Amino acid sequence: MSALVAFSVTPLGVGEHVGRLVADAVKVVRDSGLPNRTDAMFTVVEGGSLAEVMVVVTQAIQVVAEQAPRVSTVIKIDYHPGREDGITNKVESVERHLEG
Template identity: 40%
Template sequence: MNSPDRNAVRQEVPVDEHGKPIINTVAAVAIAPSGVGAELSEYVAEAVEVIRESGLPNETNAMFTNIEGNLDDVLKAVRDATVKLAEQGYRTGVTLKLDIRPGFSGQISEKQQLVDEILTKR
């Protein structure tokens, strides 16, 4: 497969060794319980720990944890992190945004680099 064209509307979709499409996804997810007080960091840390244990590339910032991988793997990590809080009996809110871009990988860092390059040229 050729390198993906950032400006193309459609990309060739890579497949794994079983012929299953590899649907690369970058997710921004925030998972937190309701009704536990003003400080959520301890609970958020429990969810982030599950995401980090998934082995998928991830990074946590002030508002979200970004995760990258095949769509099924990303959704499983989000589900498992959500269940970590929900199984303790907490009402749990999940904010999730997905950027699904077949043919691309490494976007968790490449997107930021691309924006920095554009800004540097200005």
């Protein structure tokens, strides 16, 4: 894998409670089959190419846009050709440093 993309979608114009719409976006990512993780702020998805990951991110935005008049999106990309399992290895590296 070579591309890690952290992103969040915020539906606008639909009221304060947006969990269901955000869950729809996360479902798109999970259904993609790509490695992913979701936390309180972002969903991270990893793929073999930036293009592969951005297709999934675009689909996630579009599923929310079908239900909200406006969607705000924050995206952070770590492109590292040749890296393997960055979604796990980057966290494990930090944990090793914390232990030692």
